Every structure is written in C-alpha cells, then in structure tokens.
Amino acid sequence: MAQRIISGELIDEATLTLEDLARACSVEIDWVVERIESGLLADGSPYVASWRFTSRDLTRARRMCQLERDFEAAPELAALATDLIEENQRLRDRLRAAGLATD
Amino acid sequence: MEFKDYYQVLGVTKTATAEEIKKAYRKLARKFHPDVSKEPEAEQRMQEVNEAKAVLSDPEKRLAYDQLAQQYRSGQDFQPPPDWDSGFEFSGRGFEEADLGEFSDFFANLFGQGGRAGGGGRRYQMRGEDRHAKINIDLTDAFHGASRTITLQVPQVDPQGRVISREHSLSVRIPKGIKAGQHIRLSGQGSPGVGGGPAGDLYLEIHFTSDSRYRVEGRDVYQKVPVTPWEAALGASIETPTPSGVVKLKVPAGSQTGRRLRLKGRGIPGQEPGDLYVELEVVLPPADTDKARELYQTMAQELAFDPRQRKGG
Numbered sequence: 567m568a569q570r571i572i573s574g575e576l577i578d579e580a581t582l583t584l585e586d587l588a589r590a591c592s593v594e595i596d597w598v599v600e601r602i603e604s605g606l607l608a609d610g611s612p613y614v615a616s617w618r619f620t621s622r623d624l625t626r627a628r629r630m631c632q633l634e635r636d637f638e639a640a641p642e643l644a645a646l647a648t649d650l651i652e653e654n655q656r657l658r659d660r661l662r663a664a665g666l667a668t669d
Numbered sequence: 670m671e672f673k674d675y676y677q678v679l680g681v682t683k684t685a686t687a688e689e690i691k692k693a694y695r696k697l698a699r700k701f702h703p704d705v706s707k708e709p710e711a712e713q714r715m716q717e718v719n720e721a722k723a724v725l726s727d728p729e730k731r732l733a734y735d736q737l738a739q740q741y742r743s744g745q746d747f748q749p750p751p752d753w754d755s756g757f758e759f760s761g762r763g764f765e766e767a768d769l770g771e772f773s774d775f776f777a778n779l780f781g782q783g784g785r786a787g788g789g790g791r792r793y794q795m796r797g798e799d800r801h802a803k804i805n806i807d808l809t810d811a812f813h814g815a816s817r818t819i820t821l822q823v824p825q826v827d828p829q830g831r832v833i834s835r836e837h838s839l840s841v842r843i844p845k846g847i848k849a850g851q852h853i854r855l856s857g858q859g860s861p862g863v864g865g866g867p868a869g870d871l872y873l874e875i876h877f878t879s880d881s882r883y884r885v886e887g888r889d890v891y892q893k894v895p896v897t898p899w900e901a902a903l904g905a906s907i908e909t910p911t912p913s914g915v916v917k918l919k920v921p922a923g924s925q926t927g928r929r930l931r932l933k934g935r936g937i938p939g940q941e942p943g944d945l946y947v948e949l950e951v952v953l954p955p956a957d958t959d960k961a962r963e964l965y966q967t968m969a970q971e972l973a974f975d976p977r978q979r980k981g982g
Contacts, residue, residue, distance in 0.1 A: 570840065571816045571840040571841070571842050572839055572840060572841050572842065572855055572858070573841075573842040573844075574841060574842070574853035574854050574855040574856075574873065575853065575854045575855075575856070576844050576847060576851065576852075576853055577851060577852040577853070577854055577872075578851065589796075589798075589799050589869070589870075590799045590801075590870070590872055592798060592799070621850060621851045621852045621874075622850065624852055624872070625850065625852075625874070628801070629704065636694075636695065636698040636702075637695050637698065637699075651704045651705070655704075659886055660886065662884050662886075663884045663885070663886035663889070663891055664884075665884065665891070665893075665948075
C-alpha cells in the first residue's frame with residue numbers, strides 16, 4: 567500500500583517554545599524555567615515569551631531530566647554530569663573527524 | 670507473552686525493602702545509562718530495569734504483582750487471569766500511554782488502563798504525550814534529502830479492553846541539510862490524546878549510519894582520497910566521489926599523504942553549508958612486475974632521497 571510521506575518540522579536553531587520543550591521532556595514548565603534561571607539550561611534572552619530552544623537544548627534537557635529522575639539527583643549535579651557527557655561527546659566527535667576513532 | 674521476574678531484573682530478593690530496591694535501581698541505571706554504557710543491548714536492559722522499578726517501587730502494584738508471581742516463573746508463558754487485580758486499587762499517577770509504549774507487553778497488559786478490571790472511565794481531556802525515537806540515515810541523505818519508513822510500537826486498547834502493542838509505520842521526509850543530533854518534529858504523531866484530546870508530537874533524533882569513507886563534524890565532512898605518487902609529486906586534476914557526487918579536484922604539486930584540501934561549501938548543505946575536507950593518501954604501486962621493480966630501482970639510483978635524514982644533519 568502506498569504510504570503518505572509525512573514532512574516534519576526541522577528543529578534547527580531556536581525553534582521550540584518553552585511549552586514545546588517542557589512537553590517534549592514530560593516535565594512542568596516550571597521545571598524548565600527553574601533550570602534556565604539557575605543557568606543550568608541555556609537561553610540568552612531575559613524575556614520568557616521570546617525563549618526559543620534548539621535540538622541541542624532538547625537533548626540536554628531530556629538528559630538532565632533523566633539523570634534527576636533515575637538518581638534523584640540535585641539539578642546542579644545532573645547538569646554537571648550532562649556537561650561532562652556533552653564534553654565527552656564533543657571530544658569523541660573531534661577524534662572521529664581526525665580519523666582517530668575511539669570505539 | 671513471557672512472565673517477567675522483576676526481582677530478578679533488579680537483582681534483589683522478594684523481601685527487599687523500598688530502600689534496597691531504590692539502591693539496586695540506581696546501580697543498574699548507572700550501569701546501563703545510554704550515554705556511558707558499553708554493555709550490549711544497554712537500551713533494552715534499561716527499559717526492563719525501568720519497568721521493574723515502576724512496579725516494585727509502587728507498594729500497590731508490588732503487592733498485586735507479588736500475588737500473581739506466586740504462580741509463575743520467569744520466562745514462563747503468561748496470560749493475565751481475568752480479574753487478576755480485583756481487590757487492588759491503583760491510586761496515584763497512572764501510567765501514561767507514553768510509558769506503556771516504552772514498556773513491554775507484559776507490563777502493558779498488567780498495568781495499562783485497559784488491563785485493569787474496572788479501569789478507564791476517565792472523563793477529562795488531555796493532550797497525548799510527546800514521544801521520541803532515534804533514526805539512522807545515510808550521510809548522502811543529508812545532502813540530497815530522502816524519505817525513510819520507520820516502525821514504532823504503539824500501545825492500543827483491543828476490543829477486550831487489554832492494552833496491546835501495535836506496529837505503526839510512518840514514511841518520513843528527511844530534509845536536505847540535516848545534521849547529526851538534530852530533531853524532526855512530526856506533529857500529532859505522538860501518543861494519542863485522552864478523551865478526545867489532541868495527539869502528542871513525535872520527535873525523531875537523527876544519527877548518521879557509520880560509513881568508513883566519511884567522517885562528519887557538524888556540517889563539515891572529511892574523506893580520504895587515494896592518489897598515486899606521480900599525482901602527488903607532479904600535481905594533477907583528478908575525479909573523486911563525494912557525498913554530493915563526483916567532483917573534479919586539483920591536487921597541488923608536491924603533496925604528501927595527510928595533505929588536506931578544503932572544498933568550501935561542499936559539506937552538508939544549509940544556510941551556512943559545511944566544507945568538505947579531502948585528505949590525500951599517497952598509495953604506492955606494487956613492485957610485482959619486472960618493469961615496476963626496474964622503475965623503483967631507477968628512482969633509487971637517480972633520486973637523492975632519504976626520508977629519514979634529519980633536517981640540518
């Protein structure tokens with residue numbers, strides 16, 4: 567059976583709203599706001615209504631949320647572990663790009 | 670459907686305290702964490718562990734499960750007896766459809782909305798949960814765009830009121846210029862809403878299938894191109910396949926292995942397209958004929974070349 571091809575929306579630079587991000591992580595909006603206000607999740611703008619988030623923010627928020635839930639971790643600790651995971655991935659990507667695969 | 674021994678999954682005894690269950694869960698959550706685990710099938714194991722914890726850390730569900738577990742062994746064929754949970758009232762936050770989608774049929778049958786005797790009857794409207802899935806595409810798909818069919822497991826209530834898992838296939842357009850780690854949002858393709866509420870969205874996280882010919886960093890692409898010693902030494906115009914098709918490339922005279930040539934804007938397309946870095950690799954012809962050996966001998970005699978000679982003596 568011929569299937570209809572669905573076109574999605576590409577989450578590029580600054581596409582998701584605060585509500586989108588909270589929903590995609592299955593958390594309350596306050597969860598996101600608290601983490602932005604304490605500098606754990608990035609957003610440059612001082613105006614909540616204009617907050618927009620990228621694919622990278624989504625991946626980061628989901629990772630932090632999972633760490634907090636799995637280990638009942640303090641948000642700062644989950645963010646720290648996430649920083650290290652991201653740094654590790656960046657270095658691995660650079661090694662791979664330099665032809666020095668790590669795995 | 671097989672009976673799952675949740676105590677075995679968490680590695681605790683049937684008399685484990687809530688604290689022991691929590692501790693065992695955290696230990697396994699660390700071991701199978703998708704970002705760090707090198708264990709095979711870590712994702713699947715983590716799903717089992719989450720499921721076991723969801724049941725055993727909830728006193729009501731644990732009690733109901735314990736009563737059922739007296740009659741079954743792990744792996745044994747299992748069908749939930751009718752009204753198996755009668756007499757139990759599962760209070761608190763129920764399991765959302767999204768949870769059910771990520772858990773096994775066994776779990777969904779026991780604790781899904783439809784699996785409960787007297788369950789359901791929710792009157793309020795609620796938007797369905799967003800769901801997430803990872804898909805692998807070829808690097809060339811990011812250059813040209815493509816369509817991919819993906820299959821997801823979706824929980825659904827059958828006519829008997831049980832929660833079953835159904836396969837849901839979607840054909841998705843992969844837009845040109847997508848990068849690894851980027852998401853595509855498919856509106857309304859997430860979990861169905863409750864009480865006529867709208868469905869959630871489905872987020873697809875893009876990854877590239879590993880391809881030994883190319884390495885990718887953001888939108889930049891790196892590839893090795895083999896060249897002959899004379900092309901490298903004398904310079905040449907060569908043709909080489911790249912993810913965007915065959916390109917003509919000028920090899921500068923005096924090139925060595927490892928020389929990197931940048932083809933600006935030939936990386937992954939986008940508003941700011943990436944670059945393609947071509948790394949030359951000089952390949953020596955084998956000395957497997959008299960003629961080839963003779964040519965190498967001529968070079969040895971005629972060229973004063975010692976690659977081990979240090980600069981300045």
